[in-house]
Amino acid sequence: MLRQRWLGRVPYVEALDLQMGLYRGNLDHLLLLEHPHVYTLGASANADHVLVDPAEVGAELHRASRGGDVTYHGPGQLVGYPILSVAGRRGGGMADTVKYVRGVEQLLIDVLTDLGIAGTGRLAGYPGVWVDPEGPRPRKIAAIGVRLSRGRSMHGFALNVAPDMTMFDHIVPCGIEGLGVTSLEAEGLSVEMAAAVDAVFERAAVVWGADGVERLDVTERVATGDLAPFTRGLGAGAVVAPDDHMSVETRVEPDGGTVVEGLTIKKRVPGSRMAKRLSEAGVDGGLEIATRKPEWLKARVDMGHRFRHLKRTVRSFDLSTVCEEASCPNIFECWGEGTATFLINGERCTRACGYCHVDTSRPEPLDAGEPERVAAAVDQMGLTHVVITAVARDDLSDGGAAAFAATVDAIRGRAPTASVEVLISDCRGDRAALDVVFDAKPDVMNHNLETVARLQRAVRPSAGYARSLAVLARAKAAGLITKSGLIVGMGETAAEVGASLADLAGVGCDIVTIGQYLRPTTNHLPVHRWVEPSEFAGYVEIGESLGIGHVESSPLTRSSYRAGAAANKL
Ligand code: SF4
Numbered sequence: 001m002l003r004q005r006w007l008g009r010v011p012y013v014e015a016l017d018l019q020m021g022l023y024r025g026n027l028d029h030l031l032l033l034e035h036p037h038v039y040t041l042g043a044s045a046n047a048d049h050v051l052v053d054p055a056e057v058g059a060e061l062h063r064a065s066r067g068g069d070v071t072y073h074g075p076g077q078l079v080g081y082p083i084l085s086v087a088g089r090r091g092g093g094m095a096d097t098v099k100y101v102r103g104v105e106q107l108l109i110d111v112l113t114d115l116g117i118a119g120t121g122r123l124a125g126y127p128g129v130w131v132d133p134e135g136p137r138p139r140k141i142a143a144i145g146v147r148l149s150r151g152r153s154m155h156g157f158a159l160n161v162a163p164d165m166t167m168f169d170h171i172v173p174c175g176i177e178g179l180g181v182t183s184l185e186a187e188g189l190s191v192e193m194a195a196a197v198d199a200v201f202e203r204a205a206v207v208w209g210a211d212g213v214e215r216l217d218v219t220e221r222v223a224t225g226d227l228a229p230f231t232r233g234l235g236a237g238a239v240v241a242p243d244d245h246m247s248v249e250t251r252v253e254p255d256g257g258t259v260v261e262g263l264t265i266k267k268r269v270p271g272s273r274m275a276k277r278l279s280e281a282g283v284d285g286g287l288e289i290a291t292r293k294p295e296w297l298k299a300r301v302d303m304g305h306r307f308r309h310l311k312r313t314v315r316s317f318d319l320s321t322v323c324e325e326a327s328c329p330n331i332f333e334c335w336g337e338g339t340a341t342f343l344i345n346g347e348r349c350t351r352a353c354g355y356c357h358v359d360t361s362r363p364e365p366l367d368a369g370e371p372e373r374v375a376a377a378v379d380q381m382g383l384t385h386v387v388i389t390a391v392a393r394d395d396l397s398d399g400g401a402a403a404f405a406a407t408v409d410a411i412r413g414r415a416p417t418a419s420v421e422v423l424i425s426d427c428r429g430d431r432a433a434l435d436v437v438f439d440a441k442p443d444v445m446n447h448n449l450e451t452v453a454r455l456q457r458a459v460r461p462s463a464g465y466a467r468s469l470a471v472l473a474r475a476k477a478a479g480l481i482t483k484s485g486l487i488v489g490m491g492e493t494a495a496e497v498g499a500s501l502a503d504l505a506g507v508g509c510d511i512v513t514i515g516q517y518l519r520p521t522t523n524h525l526p527v528h529r530w531v532e533p534s535e536f537a538g539y540v541e542i543g544e545s546l547g548i549g550h551v552e553s554s555p556l557t558r559s560s561y562r563a564g565a566a567a568n569k570l
Contacts, residue, residue, distance in 0.1 A: 002084075002209035003502055004201045005453065006217040007033040007466040012040065012062055012073065014429045014470040015081065021473020021507035022083040023154040027546075029506060030204050031081040032197050033466065035073040036060070039171060042068035042145050049172035057170055066155035067097075068127070068145035069175030076163035076183075078196045081156040084208060086148060097148045104157055105129055107207050108142045111159070111199045115191050117141075117184060128174070129159075131182055139180035140173065141187070160184065161196045216453040216499045218465050227461055230523040231352040233360055237523030286491070286526030294530045296555045297329075297516065310335045310381050317377040319370075320347060322389055322560070326357065330561045341387035341423070341560040342374050344407055345400040349391030351425075351462040353450070355487060357520030363395055366403055375410035378418055385564030386411060387446070389423035392462070398436060399427035405440035419443040419567050421483070423559055429467045431474065438478040444511065444567050445475040446483040448559060449504065452496035459490060459525065473507040481570055483511035485559045490517045491528040494535055498542050505546035511566045512548050514539050515557035531555065 007015075010033045022029050037059035039050055045063075049070045054061040059074070073079055086100055105122055108129045112120045120141060123133040129142040142159040160183035168181045184191045197217075205213045230236060314321055320343040323331040334340065348363040349356070378386050388407050393400035401424075408420050421444035427433040438445065449472075450456075453465045468484070475482045484504050488497060497514070504512055514536060519527050536553040543551035550566045 001028065001212045001214055001502075002205065003027060003029045003499065003506070004204065004213060004215040005029060005031050005503070006197050006201075006215075007031055007453075008218045008464075009034045009036065009075070010464070010466040011036060011429060012038040012060060013431060014467050015079075016062075016064070017431075017470040017474045017477070018466055018507065019081050019083060019154050021469065021476060023152050024476075025506045025508060025547075026085060027502060027506045028085060028208065029081075029083045029503075030201070030208065031083065031466075032200060033079055033081075034075055034077060034193070035079055037072075037074040037167060038062060039070055039072055040064040040066075041070050042066050045069045046172075046175055049175050050170070051172070052170045054170070057167065059167065059170075064145070064155065066145040066147045068143070070171045071143050071145065071158065071174055072163075072167050072171060073158055074163050074167055076161055076185075076193070078159040078161050078193060078200065079156070080159070080200060080204075082153055082204070082208065084153045085151055086153050097146070100148060100153060101127055101144055101146060103207065104144055104146070107200075107203050108144075108157060108159060111196075111203050112141065112184075114199045114203070115184060115196065116189055117187055123179075126174075126176060126179070131187060137180065139182040140176075141182050141184070143174055159196065159200070160186075161191055161193055214495075214499050214502070216496060216503075218453045219455070219457045228354055228523070228525075230360075230521070231354055231461055233352060234523070235360065236357060236521040239357075239521050286528045287530070291527070291530075294555075296533050297518075297530070304332075304336065307332055307335050310340065313377055313381050314340075317373045317380075319343075319373060319377055322387075326558075328558050329556050330558060334561065334563075337562075337564060338382065338384040339387070339560065339562075339564045340381065340383055341389055341563075342377075342407075343390060344370055344374065344388055345390040345393050345403050347391065350394040351392045351460070353460040353462070354525040355450075355459060355490065355517055355520075357524070358391055363391075363393060366396070366400070371403065371407040371410040372414075374407050375414035378411050379414040383415070383418050385419045385421065385567060386415075387421045387423055387560040387563055388442075389446075389559075390425070392425040394428060394462070398433040399425060399430065401427055401433040401436040404437045408440040408442050419564065421446055421560070421563055421567060423448070424471075426463055426467050426471050429470065434471060434474055435478070438475055438480060441480070443481065444483050444563070445472075445478075445480040446485070446511075446559060447471045447475070448485040449500060450485065450487055451490060452486075452492040452500050454496065455490060455492055459487075469503055469507050472504070472509055476508040481510045481567065482508065483513070483566070484509050485513040485515070487517045488514060488531050488535075489527050489529050490525055494538070497539060501539065501543045501548065501551075502546055505543065505548050510549040510570050512543050512551045512553075513557050513559050513561060514551065514553035515561070516555040 121133045123130045144157045162185035322341040349358045352360045422442040423446040451459045539553040540551045
């Protein structure tokens with residue numbers, strides 16, 4: 001199966017971490033994307049071929065483990081990374097690399113013909129695809145730089161659709177003096193990036209997709225003005241919860257437990273801009289707010305002795321738990337099993353994801369005493385597995401990473417037998433900040449993908465599909481057990497969830513949680529559908545057949561649900 005992914009604009013180092021993660025796996029992916037301005041130096045590059053300080057022209061500079069010299073990547077250039085198991089590789093050495101590169105060249109030559117530019121081809125002695133290769137003025141339109149080892153390919157090609165061609169003036173492109181560089185636009189063709197993406201995916205399906213093809217596309221970002229009221233900082237709407245427009249029917253079980261039976265609520269409609277944004281992502285309608293929750297979304301309430309003891313302890317240490325903040329339906333079960341999730345770094349988030357009932361006002365300074373208090377509470381509560389999470393703190397230079405590390409260390413000091421899981425934001429993709437958390441060696445490193453590629457912009461506009469996969473890949477490379485989570489019922493299809501599971505498996509994710517979306521307020525995303533329990537069961541089979549060690553998937557599953565059991569299983 002060839003897994004084709006259009007990822008939009010992705011910073012070079014994040015794409016590199018993602019590539020490395022997929023390269024270490026055994027699934028076949030073709031990633032297509034654009035990079036912000038960047039110059040990369042291949043293994044045999046001559047640094048003198050970079051003629052200016054890249055920062056002066058707004059570009060980054062990175063070394064790359066690929067063949068070739070210096071090249072430029074930037075907006076308007078279609079970059080492709082085929083991460084494949086290349087047949088006949090063992091012992092083939094150079095011969096197979098040449099054969100593979102010839103294959104990529106031919107694919108691009110065919111794509112260019114499909115896009116309306118004839119007469120492109122190879123220039124002897126110079127890898128890549130050229131316009132007028134036999135003529136007086138050959139000019140390169142696509143560069144190729146690959147790495148093949150252990151039967152796997154990475155890096156790839158860069159096809160110039162309509163980039164800023166002046167950026168090539170600041171280097172000796174590919175180390176080749178005296179030969180030009182061109183683009184479809186420079187050759188007089190106006191081709192949309194989307195059309196180039198489709199053309200490459202179609203040709204690649206023929207070349208590498210003999211066992212089938214599966215495509216996922218992120219939806220492109222648009223102006224902030226298009227974002228939903230909650231995401232634009234206008235705060236939550238009316239709470240979709242018992243107190244104001246919902247009445248709760250409960251039933252007392254023979255063993256004294258209380259079950260939440262059903263609910264009725266007043267009719268409300270989602271904001272017009274949110275509806276427009278969702279429809280851009282192909283999601284229309286959604287369930288009426290008055291729709292009754294199905295049988296399987298009933299939570300059991302068991303306010304037993306252990307639960308009340310833990311609640312008092314949390315209060316006594318002046319701490320917050322996500323379990324309580326998010327009104328998690330599993331709180332009774334988890335606390336009963338000795339697992340709890342602490343919210344550190346304050347309760348005010350610098351983001352506003354469309355499904356999350358969080359306070360988005362200005363965050364407060366960090367509390368230096370909090371790590372020790374959490375550790376003391378863990379010790380006193382006798383927790384066996386503790387999850388540490390936080391809102392996104394984009395206002396902090398390290399995104400709150402140091403506080404995570406300090407809390408892990410403090411718990412290790414006070415409760416050495418407890419296993420520690422961290423559930424972190426993406427730290428805006430900042431490798432140094434992420435490494436601070438990874439170096440604290442949590443037992444489980446959790447970062448949620450949350451939803452499928454197509455819905456990322458609608459659901460978590462401040463985050464990104466490729467960025468989250470890159471965070472997980474980098475954590476895996478650091479030798480950690482990694483975990484991620486998906487929320488379903490927001491407009492995705494089951495096939496898209498399956499494809500996202502493949503991407504998580506591709507970057508070596510060990511544990512995945514999948515649960516039903518429940519709408520917190522009228523300003524949040526509408527529930528698009530109640531996902532059937534059988535579909536959740538199907539995701540366990542799919543995920544574990546792809547090599548994910550444990551998939552916890554059910555309507556009431558949340559990121560930390562049964563977290564201790566999952567960690568112990570691995
Ligand atoms: S970043 Fe996390 S805490 Fe903040 S809004 Fe999104 S899901 Fe909620």
